[in-house]
Amino acid sequence: MSDSLASTLEPRRASVGPAEPQPGFLGLYDGFERAAAEGPDRPALVVGDETLTYAQLSLRARRLGALIHSLEAEQHSELVAFLATRSVHAYAAVLGILAAGRGYVPLHPDFPNERTARMLNLSGVGIVVVGREGLDRLADVLPQVERELTLVVPADAVDGLAARFARHRFVSEDEDVRPLDAGPSVTRDSTAYLLFTSGSTGLPKGVPISHGNVTSYVDYVRTLYEIEPTDRLSQMFDLTFDLSVHDMFVCWTAGACLFSVPAASLMAPAGFIRKNDLTVWFSVPSVIGFMQRFRMLKPGSLPSLRLSLFCGEPLLANMADAWLEAAPDSRLENLYGPTEATIAISRFPWTGSHGGPESLHGVVSIGRVFEGQAACIVDERGAEVPAGETGELCLSGSQVTTGYFNDPKKTKERFVELPGRPGQVWYRTGDLARRTDDGVMQYVGRLDQQVQVLGHRVELAEVGQAVREGSGSDSAIALAWPHGEPQVEAIYGVVATSNGIETRSILEHCKRCLPDYAVPRDIVGVEELPLNANGKVDRNAVARMVKEVLNAGH
Amino acid sequence: MQGIDGVRRFVLERLRRRAQTIGFALGDPSDDMNLMESGLFDSLGFVELIAAIEEEFELEVDFADVDPETFTTVGGVVDSAVRSAKAA
Numbered sequence: 001m002s003d004s005l006a007s008t009l010e011p012r013r014a015s016v017g018p019a020e021p022q023p024g025f026l027g028l029y030d031g032f033e034r035a036a037a038e039g040p041d042r043p044a045l046v047v048g049d050e051t052l053t054y055a056q057l058s059l060r061a062r063r064l065g066a067l068i069h070s071l072e073a074e075q076h077s078e079l080v081a082f083l084a085t086r087s088v089h090a091y092a093a094v095l096g097i098l099a100a101g102r103g104y105v106p107l108h109p110d111f112p113n114e115r116t117a118r119m120l121n122l123s124g125v126g127i128v129v130v131g132r133e134g135l136d137r138l139a140d141v142l143p144q145v146e147r148e149l150t151l152v153v154p155a156d157a158v159d160g161l162a163a164r165f166a167r168h169r170f171v172s173e174d175e176d177v178r179p180l181d182a183g184p185s186v187t188r189d190s191t192a193y194l195l196f197t198s199g200s201t202g203l204p205k206g207v208p209i210s211h212g213n214v215t216s217y218v219d220y221v222r223t224l225y226e227i228e229p230t231d232r233l234s235q236m237f238d239l240t241f242d243l244s245v246h247d248m249f250v251c252w253t254a255g256a257c258l259f260s261v262p263a264a265s266l267m268a269p270a271g272f273i274r275k276n277d278l279t280v281w282f283s284v285p286s287v288i289g290f291m292q293r294f295r296m297l298k299p300g301s302l303p304s305l306r307l308s309l310f311c312g313e314p315l316l317a318n319m320a321d322a323w324l325e326a327a328p329d330s331r332l333e334n335l336y337g338p339t340e341a342t343i344a345i346s347r348f349p350w351t352g353s354h355g356g357p358e359s360l361h362g363v364v365s366i367g368r369v370f371e372g373q374a375a376c377i378v379d380e381r382g383a384e385v386p387a388g389e390t391g392e393l394c395l396s397g398s399q400v401t402t403g404y405f406n407d408p409k410k411t412k413e414r415f416v417e418l419p420g421r422p423g424q425v426w427y428r429t430g431d432l433a434r435r436t437d438d439g440v441m442q443y444v445g446r447l448d449q450q451v452q453v454l455g456h457r458v459e460l461a462e463v464g465q466a467v468r469e470g471s472g473s474d475s476a477i478a479l480a481w482p483h484g485e486p487q488v489e490a491i492y493g494v495v496a497t498s499n500g501i502e503t504r505s506i507l508e509h510c511k512r513c514l515p516d517y518a519v520p521r522d523i524v525g526v527e528e529l530p531l532n533a534n535g536k537v538d539r540n541a542v543a544r545m546v547k548e549v550l551n552a553g554h
Numbered sequence: 555m556q557g558i559d560g561v562r563r564f565v566l567e568r569l570r571r572r573a574q575t576i577g578f579a580l581g582d583p584s585d586d587m588n589l590m591e592s593g594l595f596d597s598l599g600f601v602e603l604i605a606a607i608e609e610e611f612e613l614e615v616d617f618a619d620v621d622p623e624t625f626t627t628v629g630g631v632v633d634s635a636v637r638s639a640k641a642a
Contacts, residue, residue: 264588265622267597272622286597293601294617454597490598504577511576516596522575 027186027211029098031218031253033058039229039255046276047088047260054255057095060088062179064096067152068127070177074169075126075150079194081105083116083141084131086260090239093129094248101184103191103208106239109134111515115204117144119196122206122406126150129173135161142168188212194405195242197339198450198459198518206405209242213342216398218249220370221344225280225307229255232304233280236261236269236287241455242339243311247282256280270296270326277304281330284312284455288319289487291326302327311335311344312455314443314486315364320350336366336443339457340414340427342399345373346441357436363486365442366433373397375441376426377433382418385434390444393433394418394426401427443486451480451488458491458518463510467493467520470509471501475529478520483543493520494529494542501525524549558636564610565632568603569594585629600626607631613639 026034036044040055052060068080080102082093090106097104105123107116109131116137120128121144129152130138138151142165153161155172162170186192192211196204227233233251235258237244251258265272267290273281281302288310291297305327310320315334324332337344348367350358358365369375376384377391385391394416402425403411414428432444449460463478475496480488493510495501503523510519526545532538566583573580578594589595595603604615615638617625624630 262622263591264626267590267600268617268622268625270618290597290601293604295614296618298618503575507576516593521596521599 025186025188025211026215027098027184027190028192028214028218028249029061029095029186030183031215031249032061032095032098033183035229035253035255042229042255043257044252045088045091045258045260047086047091048262050088052088057092059179060092061095061099062181063177064092064129064152064173065099065101065180065184066177067171067173067175068097068100068102069180070175071127071150071171077102077124077126078191079103079105079123079125080127080129081107081120081123081125082129082131083107083109083134083137084129085109085133085239086235087131087133089129089131089133091248091258091260093131094239097129098192099180099184101186101190103193105194107134108238108240108515109137111240112512113137113140114144114513115515117141119204119206120149121146122196122204123194127152130154132157138165186211193242193245195240195339198457198462205407205410207339207401208405209245209339209342209401213399213401214245214249216372217246217342217344217370218253220372221246222250222254224370225250227251227254227256227280231256231279232277233258234261234269234273234278234282235259236266236283237455241312242343243282243455246343268294268296270301273302273304279304280307280309281305281327282309282311285310285315285319286313286454286487288323289316292319292322297322297326299325300328303329305330308332309335311337313452313488315350316487317350317353317359317362317364320364321352324350324352334364334366336441337399338395338427338429338431340401340429341373341395341397342401345369345395345397345399346375348440357438357440357442360434360442360444361486363443365436365440367440369395369397369441370399373399374424376418377435377441378418382416383420387435387437387439390432390434392447393429393431393441395429396424396426400425445486451491453488453491453517456515456517460491463491463493463514463518463520466510466513467495467506467523469513470506471495471497471523473497477529477537477539477542479539479542479546481521481546483539483546490521491518492546493523494546495523495525496527496529497525498527558632561607561611561635562628562632564607565603565628568606569628572599583628585627585632587628588626589628589631590626603631607635611635611639616641 036054036058043051044054044057045052080097084090127150150169152171155174158170158172191208192214194208235247259276308330332350334348335344336346346366346369348365374396376394379391403415430447433441460478467476479492481490506523524546530538530541
């Protein structure tokens with residue numbers, strides 16, 4: 001192996017310090033293993049018709065962990081990726097990678113191949129665990145990968161793949177190994193997972209979350225909501241999304257049972273909740289909107305729920321009320337937090353509208369930061385603004401990561417010291433918020449053009465870039481719809497042209513480089529993009545033009 | 555209110571338009587075809603489809619008792635619309 005290749009196998013990591021022993025520190029996997037030891041025969045995971053007990057899931061994880069260890073000589077990277085989604089394979093991959101003491105990088109079989117290849121190249125992983133649902137993707141992804149990989153695949157796929165892709169090595173997931181019998185040795189600073197979020201330059205940003213970050217969250221939230229072995233929790237979020245870490249580990253460190261919501265029920269899960277007597281629900285607020293829209297949210301129709309949590313998008317007060325009517329025995333809390341601050345970092349318990357600080361313009365407040373974490377709302381100079389004034393929300397504490405993956409420039413921009421507070425690093429969220437006299441935080445909007453689509457962060461600048469490339473026109477932008485509303489229903493590409501537009505080829509290009517949720521619903525052609533006094537595109541004026549086109553039955 | 559054939563025709567026409575816009579090989583869709591799992595619609599597009607049906611046939615589609623497995627198929631949408639029309 002050449003030196004240059006060897007150096008690419010050693011990712012330079014933003015958040016990893018020297019692996020000094022930390023007696024008594026339990027990482028993410030240890031919490032699962034402790035629950036498995038206490039109740040090995042309890043159900044841990046239900047996917048479709050299949051139920052796995054803690055003992056069964058632990059065995060699968062420790063076998064995969066041992067297999068990853070056995071490959072260490074040829075592929076030593078702190079991170080291991082998996083290409084699978086919400087299958088038993090995928091859940092076992094999360095646990096198996098953690099059992100081996102590595103951090104996991106989740107890749108989605110439905111993501112564009114270019115994006116998947118880019119994430120493999122950026123993260124520097126050497127080993128990829130592939131579920132059956134990811135096999136079809138390999139033919140398009142592997143030719144774009146810069147280094148030799150070792151891929152762990154279903155046994156019957158090994159020979160066929162090895163014959164087609166001689167450059168890479170394929171290992172059967174059923175390889176005969178002795179399951180690990182000790183937990184992994186990780187430190188607070190070891191990476192637990194690396195996720196990619198939408199970046200304004202068009203390149204996804206890697207966010208490494210350490211075991212210290214994530215156990216701070218999981219231990220706090222599990223205790224706060226008193227999650228017990230008898231609880232039955234929903235698993236709704238895709239595994240590339242950090243809210244799924246809440247689902248899995250708040251559940252599995254409590255010895256409770258996790259129910260993977262099938263794809264067909266994701267949008268309207270009322271029947272699934274009833275059929276499985278779920279006690280804890282966690283999703284984006286859009287789900288409430290869909291269920292209302294389909295008249296599935298009838299009063300008293302969700303009697304089994306005792307706790308309902310929403311996160312990832314602004315929660316509208318009328319939606320929260322409708323949910324509580326359907327789930328009268330449930331508490332409802334609105335959670336807030338960016339990926340960089342690990343899942344969620346503030347909460348607001350919703351008890352209905354009282355005309356006070358519980359909502360702002362119909363959007364439920366994001367409440368107060370978790371105990372032990374810190375929030376500060378600042379002006380452009382970094383000085384804290386008084387109550388009632390809007391500023392940028394900055395976060396600090398044990399849940400906040402130390403920076404972006406291999407990206408010192410973006411890290412320096414976003415992870416800063418605030419004037420008068422030396423020695424403390426704050427993450428600038430880009431979210432605008434204000435604080436009421438009671439100290440309750442309210443979400444106001446974004447500083448940049450980032451929007452949330454079904455809880456996923458989307459930089460409109462990234463979508464606009466794809467529309468410009470696909471149309472060959474420099475005069476094109478992406479617009480969230482309805483423009484200026486907290487809840488985004490769709491993204492439209494807007495292209496200025498006098499010759500008509502090739503909608504289909506533009507959308508095809510967008511599909512090749514953007515994840516599904518970021519692909520524009522449609523492309524709207526306008527005569528020109530109006531500019532404001534600063535020479536920038538006047539997005540409000542563009543929105544008015546788009547409205548006319550849509551009303552005309554485009 | 556038109557009968558079940560009228561609703562199916564309307565739905566299929568919307569499918570064809572959507573398929574043309576995004577370059578989707580639609581072929582001859584069966585009642586079992588899942589509108590979302592096939593990638594033809596995302597969840598918001600599905601909501602728009604339902605809204606269009608409601609506007610065209612002046613009804614409110616009620617999915618309260620629908621089977622989640624068939625809810626987003628061509629047949630599921632048509633059946634729910636026709637049932638809602640009868641109940642109205």
